[in-house]
Amino acid sequence: MAEAKPIDGRSLIRRRAGARLWLSAGWLTLLCAVALLAPWIAPKDPLAQDLFLGRLPPFWVQGTEPGYWLGTDSLGRDVLSRILHGARVALAVALVAGTITCLVGATLGLMAGFLRGWVDMVISRLIDIWMAFPPVLFSILLIAVLGPGLWSIIIAIVVIDWTRFARVIRAEAMAQGAMDYVASARVAGRGRIGTMLREILPNVLPTIVVLLTLEMGIAVIVEAILSFVNLSISTDDPTWGGMIAEGRTSVHQAWWVLVFPLITLFLTVLSFSQLGEGLKDRFDPVLR
Amino acid sequence: MSFLSIRNLSVRLKKGPPLLRRVSLEVAAGEVRGLVGESGAGKSMIGKAVLGILPPSVEVTEGEILLDGVDLLRLPIAERRRRIGASAALIPQDPLTALNPSHRIGPQITDRLVDILGWTRADAEARARALLAEVQIPDPDRVLRSYPHELSGGMRQRVLIASAFAAEPKLIVADEPTTALDVTVQKQILKLIAGMQARHGTALLFVTHDLGVVSKVCQKLSVLYAGMVVEDTSVADFFAAPRHPYSAALLAATPKYTDPSAGLQPVPDTVIATVQAEVAAFDRGTARG
């Protein structure tokens, strides 16, 4: 039988990776590099205080010292160096907390949505009860119990946000489970766990990717909020949230202490969400 | 004088391959024209072009669509929408997704009349009730109060038909309205559509891939392949003696239960080659000119 040439043009549509993907990936890659190399590339010691050099404006303003590119805060610490070091905390939290939350939430959601029955009943009730706790209070309580520190933040984020993944992935898994190709796998003789991993998971992956990047952005914000209220890491290492808190008091005299970490925070969170959107399209071989 | 006149309509994917190749056809007032062809031949695309609901990835490159003498494609968008809204309607293919699951049936019929065409609420509701009775729905008031998921597929399609006739349009585009239905339900729905069309004197553009349906409902038909009209004739002439080999092949592929040895012959490669050559020649011609 001859292969019929496609008589319509629908199959010829191609998607190109947009600027969105390159820009967001670019920013995040830069940030990762910076975070890794901060101790070597930061122009000044982020903890070094020099009260004579307090509140120096950024380099393009008249009357500032050379070498302090984005100015200094009220204790004379270099803003740029502190931002670079702050990236380490932000990214550590984003990557670790995001990934663990994703693993826990997506696994439970997948199991609940596909295996149904008592597994679904248990997990769904768990999600419902869990989500009834007010998240902000919950996290503060948790940190109070665990004590401040990087791992406390990570645990707090995982504990609160896994339900987001579980709910959404459960719905997706349920929808995919109704598809005929799942029935086909059963007819072929595949077991349930095998079907879940081989047939359902790849189709749920785009959603997981989007949620994961979203979660990383959220983790960065949560860390910033916690350090804003001084519940973050216990050492003097700079964090973006902490810098914003400090900059708030001197915003009229030294706006740069607040603005630059804020912009960095904003760009980072934006990049995470846009990365997710961009990746989702790339992951999807099906054209709708 | 035709109520709908499509002349040399060409449509393509934006910066991509053509989907419709200089399609021309006429539908007289009160007439039923069938659009037949395989999947992807472009028959739905024609209906969408007429109703102004082409997808955003698609653009019109040439041609005219004359509705009651006025070229829709040359009108400003707001004016075009107004004209189409006032004189045309759609009976869609899938009754499941065509109705909004969050709203009751009543508002889905009357809102258009009240908000867009300026009817009073009372008039619109009376009209809705009358139409539901006309499409033989046993308890119109109950149905008007129901949500779409409370009705069967056949009932939903009846509601959609009633809704299409609500504003007394002069032209209705029926896009494979019975493809998703059981064969017994299909017969009822087709009789319904044919009956209402005759009573209201509406012109009907009937998109389908089922030649059996065409022979029952349509007076004229256009056969499409790859966005090109390969035959344009009356239904009587078509079934007696189709002129184009592709049309003959489609007929030969259609099963007939009265004659088990007939039908179910796939379109021969020679015919496909012939019609693809015609398409290629057309494309060369347009590239040059």
Add this chain to the structure above:
Amino acid sequence: MTGGPRVADLYSVQDLHLSLADMTAKPLMGAAPLIDILHGLTFTIPKGAVVGIVGGSGSGKSTLGRALVRLLEPSGGRILFDGTDITHLPEAALRPLRRRFQMIFQDPMSSLNPRHRVGTIIAEPLRLHGFDSLPDRVARALDQVGLPRAFAARYPHELSGGQRQRVGIARAIALEPDFILADEIVSGLDVSSQAQVLNLLEQLVRDLGLTLAFISHDLSVIRRLCQRTIVLYRGKIVEDRPTADLFADPRAAYTRELLDAIPLPDPAQPWV
């Protein structure tokens, strides 16, 4: 049908009942009430037969099909496959038997995993049942359904509806089953693709000695393909006769209704 199951019967169905949970009526706590879909079906499918199962929506034909390949478990009665009672067999015992009865699904969009290439889709069942030389078997299956071997590298969305349906057929026959259930496999296709798929099926039944159960709501297609036809109405068998007899002299009122409803491609047919 009289007498017990004979050795020549591939399937023997006795008083089959099947109920499913009505999820729309499920109370907050507790199980959903059951709706009876199949009400005591009895019939046999001899080896090598091509049987049509016809009915409208709500007739239970799809449910019956899924019961035959044990995607659903009957609530009463027995299903014997080649002498073995598979009615309530647990999955582990069913697994080796599954190779012998396969199914082709209606919707080519949802029956092929959109994330797997065609080659993977066909090879999966082979891998599960421990077949060897997978690439050869995949290539042979593609040959048998008339698709170019290069299609193994494509994704389902890069194929037309008819081509996707042929991939579904390839996947089913690759396992060299005894029985195939085709559930409305041409319902979504236009006449040309429909003709190709049905002709292919006819040829495969001949060449591979398959037993086929063909579910459809379209009697025109059944007439051509099936030697015997079972008509279902609301979960009961209303006719079970050789196809030619059924068309010549339909006994059940529902069969006559189905026949009358078919629009023949002939303007002279008195219909509307």
